[in-house]
C-alpha cells in the first residue's frame with residue numbers, strides 16, 4: 001500500500017508506522033515546494049516523499065500553527081535522515097527565496113504558493129499581484145542568479161482562470177487567455193514569465209494549466225468545501241443554512257490527488273512543455289449542492305429566482321439529518337458572494353496530457369463530493385458531540 005492511499009485521518013494515529021513505510025533510501029533528488037501547507041502542497045509532499053525525494057517546503061510565519069495539512073508527514077529534524085524539511089519564507093521576500101534556493105540546491109521547484117482565492121483578489125489586488133505574479137519572478141530570478149538554470153526544473157501552478165471570459169469551448173493549451181480577476185491577471189504574468197525564462201535562458205520551466213481541483217483538504221471558503229462543510233453542519237443542527245453566490249457557475253472539477261501526480265510528471269519529460277489538466281466534464285455549483293445533499297440523505301430542490309432563489313429540503317432519507325425537517329430552507333443566495341466580474345463557465349480539454357503523458361484522472365467529481373461530505377460530516381459529528389458536552393471546537397479543521 002502506498003502512503004498516498006492511506007486516509008489522512010489514520011496518519012494522526014499511526015504516524016510513526018506511516019513514516020517507517022516511506023522508502024528508507026532517498027532517491028537522491030531534492031524538491032522545493034512553495035505553498036506546502038496548502039491543499040496541493042500537502043498532497044504533493046506526500047507523493048514526492050513516497051517517491052524517495054528529500055522534500056523542502058516553505059511555510060509562512062503565522063500567529064497560529066498553519067501546518068495541519070502536513071503534520072502527519074512532518075519528521076522531527078533531530079531524527080537522522082528526516083526527509084521533510086520546513087523553512088520559514090515568503091514569496092514577497094526575494095532575499096529569503098534566494099538564500100533558501102542557494103542552501104537547498106533543488107533539482108525541482110514546485111511553485112504552488114499563492115494568494116489563491118479569486119474573490120479575495122478583488123479586495124487585495126496589489127498583494128495578490130506581489131505574491132502570485134512577482135513572487136514567481138523572484139523564484140525564477142533566484143534560479144538564474146544562482147546559475148542553477150541547467151540543474152533546477154521549475155513547475156508553475158497556472159490556472160484555468162487564465163481563460164476567464166472563454167474564447168473557445170473546451171479550453172486547451174492553444175485557447176487565447178482573457179483573465180477576469182486580479183488573481184487571474186497576476187497568474188497570467190507568472191505564466192508568461194515561466195515561458196520567457198524557458199525561452200530566454202533554456203530553463204526547464206513549465207506551466208500546468210490546472211482546472212479546479214478539490215479534496216477534503218480544500219480551503220473552507222472555496223465553493224465545494226463551503227458546500228460540503230456547510231451542509232454537514234446544517235444536517236447536524238450546527239447551522240441553519242448556507243449562503244451562496246452564483247450557483248449557475250459551471251466548473252470542471254477534479255481531485256487534487258490526481259492533479260499533483262501530473263505536476264510531477266510534467267517535470268520528468270525530456271522537453272519542458274505546458275499542459276492543460278482537467279477532467280473534460282463540467283458541472284454547476286447547483287448540481288454540486290444537490291449531490292452533497294444526497295450524500296447527507298437530503299433531497300434539495302431550488303425554488304424562486306435571482307437573489308430570492310432558495311434551496312428547500314423536499315425529502316429526507318436515513319437518520320443522517322435528525323436536525324432537519326421537510327420544507328426547511330437550507331440554501332440562500334447572498335449577493336456579497338457575487339464577483340465584480342465572474343468566470344461563468346470552464347471546461348478543459350486534457351487530450352494533450354492523456355496522449356503525451358498517459359495521464360488520466362482516476363476520481364470523478366461525484367466520487368470526490370462524497371469523499372468530502374464524509375470527511376466533513378465526520379468532523380461535524382465530532383463538533384456536535386463536543387458541543388453537547390459543553391466543550392470547544394478544536395482549531396484544526398482537517399477532515
Ligand code: NDP
Pocket residue numbers: 034035036037038039040041058059060062066089090091092111112113114115116117131157158159160209210211212213214219
Ligand atoms: P491553497 O490556497 O490551499 O494554498 C496556497 C498556499 O500558498 C498555502 O500554503 C499558503 O500558505 C501559501 N501562500 C500564500 N501566500 C503566500 C506567500 N505570500 N508566500 C508564501 N506562501 C504563500 O491553494 P491550492 O493548494 O488549492 O493551490 C495551489 C496552487 O495552485 C496555487 O498557486 C493556486 O493558485 C493554484 N491553482 C489551484 C487550483 C485549484 O483548483 N486548487 C487550480 C489552478 C491553480 P498558508 O497555508 O500560510 O496560507
Ligand code: GDR
Pocket residue numbers: 116117118119158159160161210211212213221222223224226243244245246247249250251285337338339342343344
Ligand atoms: P474559483 O473557485 O474561483 O474557480 O477558483 P471557487 O471555488 O472559489 O468558485 C467556483 C465558482 O463558484 C462560484 N460560487 C462561489 N464561490 C465561493 N468561493 N463561495 C461562494 O459562496 C460561491 N457561490 C458561488 C464562484 O463565483 C465561482 O464561479 C479556484 C481557486 O482554487 C483558484 O486558485 C484556481 O486557480 C481556480 O479554482 C482554477
